[in-house]
Amino acid sequence: MTMTSLGEQIRARIPYQRRNAASLALLAFAMILTLSAFAEVGLARDGTIPSGLFVYGGGLVILAVVAYVVQLKFASYADPLLLPLAVALNGLGLAMIYRLDLDTSRDRKVAEMAGKHFLKDAADVPSQLMWTFVGIGLFVAAILLMRDTNRPDAPLSFTPKKAQRYTYIIGLTAIVLLLLPIVPGIGASINGARVWIHIGPFSVQPGEFAKLFLVVFFAGYLVNKRQAMSLIGKKVGPMSLPRARDLGPILVIWFFSLGVLFMQKDLGTALLYFGLFVSMLYIATQRVSWVVIGLGLLAVGVFVATQLPFMGHVNQRIDIWQNPTPYYDGGCLLDSGKVVPVNPNTDLFKAAKAAGSSFPGQSACIKLGGEYSDSAQLMKGMFALGEGGVLGTGLGQGQPWQTPLSFSDFIFDSMGEELGLTGLMALLLIYALIVQRGMKTAVAARDPFLKLFAGGVSFVVALQVFVIVGGVTKLIPLTGLTTPFLSQGGSSLMANWILIAILVRMSHDARKPAPQSIQDEGMTQIVSTR
Amino acid sequence: MSEFTLTLIKLAFLAVLWLFVIAAVGVIRADLFGSKAAARAAERAAAPRPQKPPRAPKAPRAPRGAAGGNAPTKLVVVQGERAGTVIDLTDVPVTIGRAHDATLVLTDDYASSRHARIYAQNGQWIVEDLGSTNGTYLGRTKVTRPMPIPPGVPVRIGKTVIELRK
Numbered sequence: 242m243t244m245t246s247l248g249e250q251i252r253a254r255i256p257y258q259r260r261n262a263a264s265l266a267l268l269a270f271a272m273i274l275t276l277s278a279f280a281e282v283g284l285a286r287d288g289t290i291p292s293g294l295f296v297y298g299g300g301l302v303i304l305a306v307v308a309y310v311v312q313l314k315f316a317s318y319a320d321p322l323l324l325p326l327a328v329a330l331n332g333l334g335l336a337m338i339y340r341l342d343l344d345t346s347r348d349r350k351v352a353e354m355a356g357k358h359f360l361k362d363a364a365d366v367p368s369q370l371m372w373t374f375v376g377i378g379l380f381v382a383a384i385l386l387m388r389d390t391n392r393p394d395a396p397l398s399f400t401p402k403k404a405q406r407y408t409y410i411i412g413l414t415a416i417v418l419l420l421l422p423i424v425p426g427i428g429a430s431i432n433g434a435r436v437w438i439h440i441g442p443f444s445v446q447p448g449e450f451a452k453l454f455l456v457v458f459f460a461g462y463l464v465n466k467r468q469a470m471s472l473i474g475k476k477v478g479p480m481s482l483p484r485a486r487d488l489g490p491i492l493v494i495w496f497f498s499l500g501v502l503f504m505q506k507d508l509g510t511a512l513l514y515f516g517l518f519v520s521m522l523y524i525a526t527q528r529v530s531w532v533v534i535g536l537g538l539l540a541v542g543v544f545v546a547t548q549l550p551f552m553g554h555v556n557q558r559i560d561i562w563q564n565p566t567p568y569y570d571g572g573c574l575l576d577s578g579k580v581v582p583v584n585p586n587t588d589l590f591k592a593a594k595a596a597g598s599s600f601p602g603q604s605a606c607i608k609l610g611g612e613y614s615d616s617a618q619l620m621k622g623m624f625a626l627g628e629g630g631v632l633g634t635g636l637g638q639g640q641p642w643q644t645p646l647s648f649s650d651f652i653f654d655s656m657g658e659e660l661g662l663t664g665l666m667a668l669l670l671i672y673a674l675i676v677q678r679g680m681k682t683a684v685a686a687r688d689p690f691l692k693l694f695a696g697g698v699s700f701v702v703a704l705q706v707f708v709i710v711g712g713v714t715k716l717i718p719l720t721g722l723t724t725p726f727l728s729q730g731g732s733s734l735m736a737n738w739i740l741i742a743i744l745v746r747m748s749h750d751a752r753k754p755a756p757q758s759i760q761d762e763g764m765t766q767i768v769s770t771r
Numbered sequence: 772m773s774e775f776t777l778t779l780i781k782l783a784f785l786a787v788l789w790l791f792v793i794a795a796v797g798v799i800r801a802d803l804f805g806s807k808a809a810a811r812a813a814e815r816a817a818a819p820r821p822q823k824p825p826r827a828p829k830a831p832r833a834p835r836g837a838a839g840g841n842a843p844t845k846l847v848v849v850q851g852e853r854a855g856t857v858i859d860l861t862d863v864p865v866t867i868g869r870a871h872d873a874t875l876v877l878t879d880d881y882a883s884s885r886h887a888r889i890y891a892q893n894g895q896w897i898v899e900d901l902g903s904t905n906g907t908y909l910g911r912t913k914v915t916r917p918m919p920i921p922p923g924v925p926v927r928i929g930k931t932v933i934e935l936r937k
Contacts, residue, residue, distance in 0.1 A: 263798045267791075274791050281784050288772045321798050329791060635781030660785065667788045674795055681799075687871070 260321035261313050267325035268309055272302045275332025278636055282340045285637030293339045297370050301332050304377040311381045312745060315388045320678050320748035326671050327741045330726035331373055331734070333668070335366065336636070337648070337655055338729050342366040344642045364648035364729060372731035376738035383742035389749065401747055405690045408461025415454035418447040423504075448510070449723070449736035452517070452701050453743070459518055460693035462490070463525040467689075471526035482530050491531070494518040495538045502546055508558065509708040509720020515539060516704045517697060524683070524696040561616045562718040565623075568616035571602035575611040583613070618645045622654035622713050633661025649728045650721050654713050669710070672725070676703045679744050685751035695747045698740055843896060843922070843935035846889065851931030852878045860935070864890035867928060868901070881905045881929025887914070889926075889935075895919045896935055898926055905929055 276298045283291025305328045312319050341364035386399050404411060421438050422428040429437040429444060437444045463470075466487075474483045498515040501507060519535030547556050557574050570584035583589050583602045593601035593608070606613035621644040628639060641647045641655035648655070657665050679699025686692040705722055712719035723733035846865060848856040858865060858875060865874045868886035877886070883903040890897055899917040900907040907914040908927040920926065926933045 260798065267795060267798060270791050270794055274787055277784055277787055281780055284772060284780055285777055322795055326795060632785065633781065635777055636784065638777065638781070660788070663785050664788060667785075667792050670792045671795075674792075674799075678799075 259317050261317060264312070264319075264321035264324060265309060267321065268305055268328060271325045271329035271332060272298075272305060274329055275301055275336060278333055278336035279339065281635065282336060282343075282637040285635055286340075286343065291339075293366070297335055297339055297366060298332070300370050301328070301335060301373060304374060308377050308380055311384050315384050316745050316749035318749045318753040319745045320682060320752065322674060322678050323741055323745050323748065326675050326678075327726060327738070330668070330671055331376075333656070334652065334724075334727035334729075335369055335373065337641075337652060337659075337727070338364045338369045339366040340637055340659075341642050341648045341655065344640075345648075364642070368731075369729050369734075372734045375731065376734040379735050380738040380742045383739050384746060387742070387746045389753075401691060401694055401743055401750075402688060404457045404694070405461050405464070408458055411454050411461070412458030415451045415458055418451035418454065421447045443731070446723075446730070446732035449732040450739075452513075452705075453698070453736060453740060455514065455517065456521070456694060456697035456701060459521045460690055460697055463521060463693055464690045466490070467525040470522070470531075471528055474530075481528065483528070483534075488534070491518065491522065491535065491538070495542065499542050499546070502542065507720055508543070508718050509712060509722055511542075512539070512717075512720075513701075513704050513708055513722070517700055520700045520704075521693055521697045525693055557612055557614050558718045561614055561619065562715065565616035565620050565715075568614055569620055570617050571606075571613065571615050573606035573609055573611040573613055575609060581606075581609060581611065618651065619713070619715065619719055621645070622651045623715060625651075625654045625658035626714065629658040629661045631662045633657070633659050633664055635659060649723065649730055650709070651713055652727045652729070653710050653724050656727070668727075669706075672702065672706045675699075675741075678748065682744060682748040682751050686747060687751065691747055691750065695744065695751075698744060702737075702740070842894070843937055845936055846875070847934050847936050848875070849925065849932045849934050851929070853931060860889075860891070860896070862891065864888050866901075867933070868903075875933075877928065877931055879929040879931050882931070886928055887926075889920070892917075903928075 276294060279294035279298045280290055283289055283294065305324075308324060308328070312324055345363040386397060387401060388398065389400075422436050424438075427438045427440075429439050436446050436448050438447055439445075470483060470487050473487070474481045476482075494515060498511040501514065502511040515535070515538075519532060522531045522535070523529075547559060560574060560580070561568050561572075564580070567580040567582050569582070571582070571590070573581045573583050575581060581589070583593075583605045585591075585602075587605075589605040589609075590601045593605040596604075598604040602615075603613045625639070625641055625644055625647075628634065633639070636659045639655075639658040641658045644651045644654060653665070653668075656668060660668075676699045679695055679702065683692050683695035683699065686695055702725055705725060708717070708720055709722040709724050711717040712722070723730055725733065725737045844860055846858045846860055848854050853875065856875065863874075866885065866888050867873055867875045867877060867882070868884050869877055869879075869882050870884040873885070883901075883905070885901045886903040887901055887907045888899045890899070896919065897917045898907060898909055898914055898920050900914045905928075909918055909920060910924045912918075920935055922935070924934075
């Protein structure tokens with residue numbers, strides 16, 4: 242297939258090299274970046290180097306060195322960029338959470354002393370450092386588990402290629418993981434999103450891990466079906482359309498994504514899963530018609546979702562996205578399409594409060610027969626970006642904690658306030674480089690399954706960054722996804738570190754020299770004949 | 772801390788952030804700016820180490836250095852399905868065939884899986900047929916034993932025509 246020979250051509254042009262020195266140098270640079278972020282926070286706030294630099298920055302440095310040593314030992318041909326880029330993002334996230342923690346925990350103390358109710362979620366840098374520890378631990382464990390070994394019967398060895406054998410089991414696991422939060426008893430709803438499960442004292446977001454399982458499933462499935470999906474079909478104009486029966490899988494994923502859209506009222510997650518499948522279908526078949534069909538199905542799905550009467554919530558999300566101002570601190574969408582503000586300054590709010598309601602905005606809205614929603618978070622995020630401008634206020638000098646969830650969903654806006662557009666562009670470039678290295682690994686991979694696996698994993702990162710960054714910058718309707726490596730949260734860090742381990746391992750395979758045959762080494766094979 | 776110092780610190784941090792991105796791009800410049808940079812990086816990386824000769828009968832060095840400016844540096848596919856493909860000639864022999872591990876993978880119906888090999892010997896590039904079904908031709912002559920490739924003479928494998936160029 243052309244898919245393989247393109248990789249051969251590219252590999253023929255690039256000599257195989259171990260780039261471990263470059264990787265170490267960049268890693269050192271990433272640590273300097275992290276430490277200087279901590280230093281800037283301390284210098285700006287208190288005029289001294291903060292103690293957090295040694296505790297949190299130092300902790301990350303030790304973890305990164307361990308990760309590097311394991312990569313050097315067990316995946317020495319690995320791509321030199323993946324580990325340093327991930328460490329840089331994780332470190333910048335840690336510095337920003339440290340900075341938000343200083344402010345929110347002070348606010349919390351003041352509020353507690355005054356006996357006031359305070360937002361229960363706050364930035365929590367010790368737990369983020371602990372999850373970084375767990376995440377990098379999982380990176381190390383994954384590299385060890387997937388180590389390059391010649392023995393097929395090596396104990397505890399699971400190369401990415403072996404996942405192909407369990408395509409359908411892994412697909413089933415992905416679906417179970419996605420459904421777990423809906424199961425009563427273990428499923429839990431936090432901040433209005435039912436994407437959590439409780440395991441002992443921890444809350445886990447299984448969806449973060451389900452993405453990786455879905456990529457394996459799609460890759461295993463498409464490797465088998467890609468011949469039929471890419472070759473058979475009618476030619477109409479410049480496009481060749483696939484057979485009707487090959488449309489089955491894309492329709493199944495489409496219905497599934499629409500299910501997510503209807504049940505969870507979540508456009509971003511639906512976009513993530515459907516976009517992942519369509520992009521992997523395109524990688525597998527190199528057929529533009531699949532992308533056109535995918536975009537068409539998506540447009541139809543979203544249109545239907547906004548037209549159905551019981552989908553008022555999706556409508557409202559789109560309305561908030563288009564026109565957030567009346568919803569600030571509470572707005573009420575009436576059936577006529579009119580928005581009535583019910584923020585604390587309105588008479589409606591005051592009347593409901595006088596009537597003794599604990600949520601005056603909501604009850605005022607219910608009385609009007611409309612649907613309540615609040616755009617304050619989105620708008621405060623936009624204010625933060627505006628405050629930051631081109632160069633930002635400087636770390637430790639803005640007020641990013643004003644936005645609710647400024648340390649998780651809205652960390653990109655917090656970064657934007659303190660680093661400005663200049664900093665955000667650099668962050669987006671770091672993500673783009675991770676995705677580019679993943680794609681590069683996919684192009685250079687020898688095996689079609691690993692090619693799709695690497696391509697899919699890269700698209701997961703790209704789509705997730707697009708959905709959340711697009712959401713918090715008001716490019717697309719907002720969805721509560723995590724920003725990879727930056728957001729506070731254990732599940733996201735663990736899943737993303739495993740993702741990087743998989744890419745590192747696959748890039749090691751793709752970049753290491755092909756084994757030479759015995760004839761090429763000038764030796765003669767002895768064949769005994771009778 | 773004065774306003775001015777804080778502004779300086781802020782700009783310095785943004786500079787460090789961008790330098791990091793630029794350094795990362797610098798590491799992969801080989802991918803972005805083609806094989807010339809990659810080859811130079813490889814030469815530099817290989818230079819301090821004594822080079823192991825890959826196999827006994829072959830000279831370890833490409834003829835590029837020995838023959839001065841006249842020696843070919845790249846292999847160009849002139850005709851056939853792979854037309855336009857360029858492979859840089861290094862010390863490593865170029866294998867041609869339908870097999871996936873060949874340096875130049877042909878989709879030509881007339882090519883065998885391991886069809887031919889082009890390698891450097893004593894400052895010359897030699898083409899050797901690897902027992903193919905339909906044969907390798909140097910100009911109009913069938914290659915029956917390893918033959919040096921004179922400048923400007925095409926090597927034909929099935930529908931594919933290959934030339935060595937400077």
